[in-house]
Amino acid sequence: MGDEAAAAGRRILVAVDEGDESVQALRWCLGTFAAAARGDTIILLYVRPAPPTYSVLDASGYLFAEEVTAAIDRYSREVADAVVEKAQKLCTLYSKEVGEGGHEMKVEVKVAVGDARAVICHMADKLGADVLVMGSHGYGFLKRALLGSVSDYCLKNASCPVVIVKS
Amino acid sequence: MEEHEAAAASGTPGVDGDGAERGAAATALKVVAAVDASEESLRALSWALDNIVRCHPDATLVVVHAQHAVDHFVYPVAAHGLAYAPSSAVDSMRKAQEENSRRIVARALDMCKERRVGATAAIVEGDAKEAICQAVEQMGAGLLVLGSRGLGKIKRAFLGSVSDYLSHHACCPVLVVKPTKAQAK
Numbered sequence: 001m002g003d004e005a006a007a008a009g010r011r012i013l014v015a016v017d018e019g020d021e022s023v024q025a026l027r028w029c030l031g032t033f034a035a036a037a038r039g040d041t042i043i044l045l046y047v048r049p050a051p052p053t054y055s056v057l058d059a060s061g062y063l064f065a066e067e068v069t070a071a072i073d074r075y076s077r078e079v080a081d082a083v084v085e086k087a088q089k090l091c092t093l094y095s096k097e098v099g100e101g102g103h104e105m106k107v108e109v110k111v112a113v114g115d116a117r118a119v120i121c122h123m124a125d126k127l128g129a130d131v132l133v134m135g136s137h138g139y140g141f142l143k144r145a146l147l148g149s150v151s152d153y154c155l156k157n158a159s160c161p162v163v164i165v166k167s
Numbered sequence: 168m169e170e171h172e173a174a175a176a177s178g179t180p181g182v183d184g185d186g187a188e189r190g191a192a193a194t195a196l197k198v199v200a201a202v203d204a205s206e207e208s209l210r211a212l213s214w215a216l217d218n219i220v221r222c223h224p225d226a227t228l229v230v231v232h233a234q235h236a237v238d239h240f241v242y243p244v245a246a247h248g249l250a251y252a253p254s255s256a257v258d259s260m261r262k263a264q265e266e267n268s269r270r271i272v273a274r275a276l277d278m279c280k281e282r283r284v285g286a287t288a289a290i291v292e293g294d295a296k297e298a299i300c301q302a303v304e305q306m307g308a309g310l311l312v313l314g315s316r317g318l319g320k321i322k323r324a325f326l327g328s329v330s331d332y333l334s335h336h337a338c339c340p341v342l343v344v345k346p347t348k349a350q351a352k
Contacts (some may be wrong), residue, residue, distance in 0.1 A: 010218060010222065028340060030310060032196055032310075033196075033219075034309075035222045035223060035341075038222045040222070103277075130218065131218070131342075142346070155334060155343055158345075159345075159347055160347075161211075161214060161218075161342055161343065161344040161345070162343050163310075163340050163342045163343075164334050164340065164341050164342065164343075165340040166337075166338075166340070
């Protein structure tokens with residue numbers, strides 16, 4: 001027998017990135033999948049690439065000066081902010097549109113650093129996500145035949161159910 | 168209320184697949200769950216029942232099973248001829264297939280009934296990947312639910328080929344439920 005109260009509030013982890021596909025995934029999630037009235041929580045996760053580190057022994061260490069790596073890092077943070085802001089705007093937009101009886105979707109934001117595939121799977125575990133929602137990249141002419149490698153990896157390795165939303 | 172229909176060629180999505188998907192909770196989400204003889208697909212169905220259908224009271228659920236097409240068997244005879252398997256053999260094979268499908272679908276529908284969810288069933292014939300892909304398109308599904316085999320020791324590194332294919336090619340979002348160690352309940 002299911003008790004409705006306990007079932008309320010799924011934690012839905014939505015992986016966002018700079019591309020349109022993840023926006024589609026988020027849109028789908030907000031529009032169709034998540035139910036605010038049930039107390040679902042949407043967790044937006046953006047993974048930004050780790051700043052490159054160069055070992056002393058590696059000759060490439062001489063190619064990049066400190067300022068350059070700092071600039072790269074700053075840029076990646078700016079991108080992260082932009083992506084997160086866009087995603088949050090989308091969430092509030094949907095809340096406004098629906099706006100029934102003050103059921104607002106709970107939204108959390110997480111930004112992580114590192115290799116997207118591994119980090120997403122790890123965070124899904126760590127944040128206790130019930131389901132992971134991702135877009136998939138359409139790589140040009142291979143459009144419908146190829147899942148982006150990140151979503152592919154997560155599909156195979158995440159410990160929770162995964163939804164892939166194709167555009 | 169369950170119907171049992173062979174959706175070989177025509178699948179009419181009678182539900183309001185208008186495409187007018189504005190406003191969250193009012194959308195009728197059409198969930199299609201693909202089942203086969205494996206436990207994983209049933210677990211996927213169970214997860215979907217608990218976590219999707221329960222949260223969307225107006226969602227409709229269709230249970231789909233892909234049955235291998237029973238072709239006429241031919242086998243080579245004496246290096247120059249082909250012999251058709253006797254029709255009785257083909258018939259009995261077909262009956263066995265249908266019986267198998269019926270059992271699988273019945274098990275799935277029972278599970279739905281336990282949770283008091285009305286579901287319809289459809290049996291499609293042919294190669295599982297393509298048949299389900301087509302069925303999903305024809306039904307205008309909003310979400311496809313699949314289990315996936317964690318093949319033994321290669322546990323988390325391999326998706327069953329059907330789930331893999333469908334997650335690439337289905338026309339709607341695909342939910343893959345993988346087996347985990349501690350699946351609650």
